[in-house]
Amino acid sequence: MARGLTTRLRIFVKQWLLPPALWSGLARINRSRDLRTRLNSLQEKALLRENLQIKNLHKGKRCFVLGAGSSVNQQDIRKLKGEFVISVSNTFVHPDFAYIRSRYHVLPPLLRSHGQLHSEEKFVKWLKVMETSTGNAEMLLHIGDRDMVERNGLFRNRKVHWVEYTDSWDENFNAPLNMQYVLPIWSVSELAITLAVYLGFDEIYLVGFDHDWFKGTHVYFYDHTKEHAMRPDQNNLDFVDSEFQMRRHAKIFRKYKYLYSKRQNIFNANANPDHYLDVFPKVDYESLF
Numbered sequence: 001m002a003r004g005l006t007t008r009l010r011i012f013v014k015q016w017l018l019p020p021a022l023w024s025g026l027a028r029i030n031r032s033r034d035l036r037t038r039l040n041s042l043q044e045k046a047l048l049r050e051n052l053q054i055k056n057l058h059k060g061k062r063c064f065v066l067g068a069g070s071s072v073n074q075q076d077i078r079k080l081k082g083e084f085v086i087s088v089s090n091t092f093v094h095p096d097f098a099y100i101r102s103r104y105h106v107l108p109p110l111l112r113s114h115g116q117l118h119s120e121e122k123f124v125k126w127l128k129v130m131e132t133s134t135g136n137a138e139m140l141l142h143i144g145d146r147d148m149v150e151r152n153g154l155f156r157n158r159k160v161h162w163v164e165y166t167d168s169w170d171e172n173f174n175a176p177l178n179m180q181y182v183l184p185i186w187s188v189s190e191l192a193i194t195l196a197v198y199l200g201f202d203e204i205y206l207v208g209f210d211h212d213w214f215k216g217t218h219v220y221f222y223d224h225t226k227e228h229a230m231r232p233d234q235n236n237l238d239f240v241d242s243e244f245q246m247r248r249h250a251k252i253f254r255k256y257k258y259l260y261s262k263r264q265n266i267f268n269a270n271a272n273p274d275h276y277l278d279v280f281p282k283v284d285y286e287s288l289f
Contacts, residue, residue: 069210
């Protein structure tokens with residue numbers, strides 16, 4: 001009965017309240033909006049499928065994944081020149097970053113994960129600095145940030161790999177590795193390692209993956225109060241207590257074990273002697289060169 005009443009109400013509005021031309025115009029607008037939505041969806045699916053082209057692209061090679069942990073200050077990353085390097089987020093502020101010429105630069109979802117902490121204007125300002133600081137590195141970005149990136153003319157002359165994320169992961173280690181729909185992440189490090197495994201590298205070495213959260217919320221190789229445009233207001237981080245960090249890191253380390261299970265070829269090359277990253281075998285960074 002409710003459906004019949006709704007139908008009769010629509011007919012009444014169409015015939016008596018709105019001029020036919022206006023009703024037809026609204027209908028065309030709705031059809032146009034639906035078409036744009038479908039076209040955007042198809043275009044995004046096509047962009048995601050392009051990631052199939054990079055599967056096992058670097059088989060037989062080795063790579064280094066550069067994180068932002070404080071232990072990076074104890075290592076000579078200039079040794080990474082000529083190596084395949086996957087860098088993340090704000091690592092481009094390192095004084096030797098331009099010298100090593102990162103091959104890939106990876107970001108977490110921005111608007112979806114951090115939109116409540118920062119304005120779009122702030123994201124764009126940071127991304128513009130990143131664009132000029134990362135050379136020709138291929139970018140790995142969340143498809144949800146595509147509109148912001150393209151509307152502001154960012155990374156126009158760069159190769160961008162767009163990714164989407166699944167809603168959940170049941171911690172099934174048999175789940176296939178997928179760079180179109182990536183398993184949900186708690187840290188950009190998960191995405192960077194996922195990319196390294198997907199690209200088929202024979203050896204993957206992690207540098208600056210300290211995970212020493214108990215030393216403070218922001219423990220990096222740089223001074224985040226001066227060298228990070230996206231530094232959040234500390235008042236917005238009251239929820240980041242020890243329980244939050246322990247639960248978060250349990251998820252991160254579980255993902256690490258999943259990624260390691262694929263080929264057992266991921267190594268911890270951190271300078272940190274305590275190597276809290278005990279998921280992966282420890283190797284001496286200097287011995288790799």
